[in-house]
Amino acid sequence: MTNALQGRRxxxxxxxxxxxxxxxALARRGAEVTxxxxxxxxxxxGAGIQISANAVRVLDALGLAPALETQALRNTGxxxxxxxxxxxxxMDLLRHRPQARFLVIHRPRLIQVLEQAAxxxxxxxRLDQRVQSPPDGLVIAADGLKSPMRQLLNGQQVPFFxxxxxxxxxxxxxxxxxxxxxxxxxxxxxLVSYPLAHGLRNIVAVVERxxxxxxxWSHADDPDNLRAAFAAFGSPVSxxxxxxxxxxxxxxxxxxxxxxxxxxxxxxxGDAAHPTLPFLAQGAGMAIEDAWTVAACLDADPDTRAxxxxxxxxxxxxxxxIVQTANDNARNYHLQGAKRRxxxxxxxxxxRFAPRLMPGRFDWxxxxxxxxxxx
Numbered sequence: 001m002t003n004a005l006q007g008r009r010x011x012x013x014x015x016x017x018x019x020x021x022x023x024x025a026l027a028r029r030g031a032e033v034t035x036x037x038x039x040x041x042x043x044x045x046g047a048g049i050q051i052s053a054n055a056v057r058v059l060d061a062l063g064l065a066p067a068l069e070t071q072a073l074r075n076t077g078x079x080x081x082x083x084x085x086x087x088x089x090x091m092d093l094l095r096h097r098p099q100a101r102f103l104v105i106h107r108p109r110l111i112q113v114l115e116q117a118a119x120x121x122x123x124x125x126r127l128d129q130r131v132q133s134p135p136d137g138l139v140i141a142a143d144g145l146k147s148p149m150r151q152l153l154n155g156q157q158v159p160f161f162x163x164x165x166x167x168x169x170x171x172x173x174x175x176x177x178x179x180x181x182x183x184x185x186x187x188x189x190x191l192v193s194y195p196l197a198h199g200l201r202n203i204v205a206v207v208e209r210x211x212x213x214x215x216x217w218s219h220a221d222d223p224d225n226l227r228a229a230f231a232a233f234g235s236p237v238s239x240x241x242x243x244x245x246x247x248x249x250x251x252x253x254x255x256x257x258x259x260x261x262x263x264x265x266x267x268x269x270g271d272a273a274h275p276t277l278p279f280l281a282q283g284a285g286m287a288i289e290d291a292w293t294v295a296a297c298l299d300a301d302p303d304t305r306a307x308x309x310x311x312x313x314x315x316x317x318x319x320x321x322i323v324q325t326a327n328d329n330a331r332n333y334h335l336q337g338a339k340r341r342x343x344x345x346x347x348x349x350x351x352r353f354a355p356r357l358m359p360g361r362f363d364w365x366x367x368x369x370x371x372x373x374x375x
Contacts, residue, residue, distance in 0.1 A: 004302040005295070006030035012140045013131050013149065015042055017049075017107075018270030018287030019142030020114035024062050025295035026140075027121035035118065036129040038143075042115055046107035047168045048194065048202025050075060050181060053100035054368045055285035058292045060101075061371045067113045072105035073179035073197050082344060083186030085234045089347040091358055100366060104179055106170070106196045110284075138304060139266045140294060142287065145255060147272035153260045159253035159275075162330065166206045166252055166278065167226045171243040173201035181281075184237050185344075187336040191230060191237055203240060204278065205230060206252070208334060221249040252277055254327065257320050262308035267294055274319040279329035282322050282365070289370045290315055322365065 008031050012023045015037035027033045051059070051072070059068060080088040093102050118125065132148050134141070141149030151157075173195045181194040189207040196202055207229045223244040230237060255275040261268045270287030294311045301307040335343050350358055 003030060003299065004307070005299045007032060008138065010034070010138045010140065011036060011135045012142060013134075014142035014144060014270075014272075015039075015111075015115070015125060015127075016142060016144065016270070016287075017110060017114065017284045018291055019140070020111070020118050021058070021062070021288050022140050022142060022269055022291035022294060023118045023123045023125075024114065024121050025058075025291050026298070027118070027123050028062065029295055029299045031295075032122070033118075034124045034126060036131050036135070037125065037127050038130045040128045042111055042125075042127070043108065046111075047170055047204070048104055048196045048200070049107050049110065049284050050194070050281035051103045051105065051110075051288070052281065052285050053097060053102055053366045054370065055288040056101045056103055057369050057371050058288050061292070062117065064113060064117055067117070068103065068105070068110075071109040071113060071197055072103040073195060075102040075104045075179050075181055075194065077178070077180045079180055079182050080347065081182065081184045083184055083233045083237075085184065085236065087348075087351070088185070088344050089351045089358060096356060096360070097366065102366075104181070104194050104196055104202070106198070106200060106202075109197070134266050137265065138298070140269055141266060141272050142269040142291075143272055145271040145275040147268065149266060150258055150268055150272045153263065153266070153268065154258050157256065159255045162252045162254055162277070163210065164206055164208050164252040164330065165249055166204060167221065167229075167247050167249050169203045169223070169226070169244045169247040170196070170200045171203065171240060171245075173199055175199055183333070184233055185333050185335075185340075186230075186233060187340065188334050189229065190333040191233065193237075193240060201240065203244070206278075206330075206333075219249050221247050223247045225249075252330075257316065257323055261312040261316070262305075264305040264308075267308045267311060269294060273315075274323055276319075276323045277326045277330055279333065280322060280326040280365075282326065286319050286322060289318075289368075292370045318368070325365075 010031045010033050012019045012035045015035050023033045076094040078091040184191045191205040193203045227241045257274045269290045297307040297311040
């Protein structure tokens with residue numbers, strides 16, 4: 001370590017999960033950090049997110065475990081079902097990785113934890129700041145999939161509509177059972193649900209459709225449209241959907257991983273560098289990993305351009321694999337006809353005779369430790 005960040009002024013654009021995590025990681029290494037957020041206040045709306053073990057290791061290293069203990073639930077498994085609710089595959093995360101922690105949390109509560117930690121670390125957060133060009137000095141752009149900083153480095157890029165739209169909602173939940181992420185798969189559509197702390201349940205439902213919606217999940221929709229799209233799904237999905245009172249909808253677009261992540265003083269982070277489809281639950285996780293790595297690289301090398309080049313070299317291959325795996329899941333969840341019957345049959349056989357096989361396929365993802373594996 002060279003302590004290259006000690007006393008250095010850094011601007012972070014965006015006060016989302018990636019931006020606030022980066023601000024904490026940079027400030028803990030001695031930087032003087034200012035976060036610039038375009039919203040007039042930090043959002044108190046949103047839905048649930050999954051944070052897998054690879055990203056939880058970063059949050060633990062930043063000292064956030066005690067705060068998360070009261071705000072998150074430990075996710076113990078992922079269970080796949082067909083649309084009737086019949087089991088297809090059960091992945092026991094706790095059994096396969098007993099020492100690893102997988103969390104589910106309501107996004108506003110995670111933002112609150114990160115904001116408090118950032119302020120305690122001495123970070124200045126300035127709201128109502130619309131940034132169209134990089135401020136002076138070192139800049140970390142965590143400004144989302146419509147990032148002006150990404151366009152500055154890579155030019156105008158047009159995303160590709162996947163032919164899928166997604167609804168997101170939360171409903172009341174008694175919280176009696178374990179925190180298991182459940183996936184219900186039907187022809188051309190699937191639904192994911194899991195409980196959250198403080199009496200909530202998260203729902204994300206994806207359907208193939210020709211008409212497209214705008215990106216971003218702040219677009220309100222009629223809950224009856226969601227119920228109609230999943231009317232063929234059995235219990236417990238039908239009961240959950242009856243409770244939905246407010247729902248948002250957005251179109252799912254594929255973006256390429258950015259070819260250029262940095263120049264001599266600006267670096268992209270999270271969705272600004274590598275937006276992903278929500279079929280591997282790694283959007284927040286990748287941003288959290290990015291945050292640790294960019295801070296570690298900058299702290300280890302006083303040559304900013306070399307440090308940022310190292311950051312991209314470390315992160316780009318991994319996030320590219322994650323994004324591609326999420327793309328593949330988009331197809332696998334929506335199989336129809338004979339392909340669907342065969343695929344579900346194979347998964348049921350694996351579930352019965354080789355229960356550790358499927359969880360082991362993701363060792364490369366979940367066993368990665370950004371804290372110790374980062375150069």
